[in-house]
Amino acid sequence: MKQKNSKLYILTGGPGAGKTSLLNELNKKGFMTVPEEGRRIIKEQISIKGDALPWINKKRFADLMFEASVNSFLKIDKLEEQPVFFDRGILDTIGYLKLENIPVPDEMKTKADTMKYHNNVFILPPWKEIYENDLERKQTIEVAQATFDCMNETYLEYGYNLIEVPKISIKQRAEFILNIIGNHE
Template sequence: MEKESSHLYIITGGPGAGKTTLLEALHKNGYVTAPEEGRRIIREQLQMNGEGVPWKNRILFAELMFDASVKTYQKIRNKKGVKTAFFDRGILDTIGYLRTENIPVPEEMKTRALKMTYQKKVFILPPWNEIYENDPERKQSPEQAVHTFNCIRETYLEYGYQIIEVPRDTVEQRVRFILKMTGNG
């Protein structure tokens, strides 16, 4: 297993909990951030009328998401001068997604996920019905969002990560909470 990448933090949770907004605020505060690969892949697949969307081919979607997450991880991990980086979901989110969909996780994914580590503190945003919205890329119900949250949480715990739940609060307060927990605030 590779040495823990103590400067690479994951912000995760179910859909519609405010991850993207939080990452945008961290980016505005000068931190390196990595956007969620799943939403980008869905947009690209929709533009090309591709099959790699969750409502057409969940396995292909997971493969595309995993490969993109690995590339983003490697790019940011190897980038010189990055003291702290925040990811909108991590490599293990693909495994959590497969579990959510009751799809067997390929052994290669499990092996690669063990080798590609992040900071052991993982920030998870709980389901938040008041801000949850569907859009062309997010078709899950609020109940499915809760199920996704639980599967992702369990996956990170199984892989030895410490889950830190980010309180439901203003974006500014969430940023302060995360920066304080990472020693950057």
């Protein structure tokens, strides 16, 4: 098993928990951030009238998400020496497949075992008060909770240390994370 990367941090959890807003705040503070691949893929598939959408072809959607996450990991791992924050990571695709009761291919398991992020993973719990649906997010708050539970289980299964980010302001959430990684302004 490869040593976990000390500079690549994951923000995970269910949909609508504030991951993107938190990622944007960390970016404003000067940190490199990598947006969620799922949203990009959904927007792209809608624009080309593709079927790799979570409400049409879940397996194809997961395959594209996994491929994009692996590519982002490889690109950033080679280039960056400062902390980088990812809105979801390689294991999120495995968690998604588990959530949807779709078998996880061995290739995905192997890559997840060898392509490691920092051992501390930041997980954002469902937060009903800020949860909103939009064109790319059609899940209910109940599905958001199930996704959170599945991501929690998946990251623990792969040996990561989960740190739950409290339900506080975006700025406070960013400071919470930066205090933990020991890198504040």
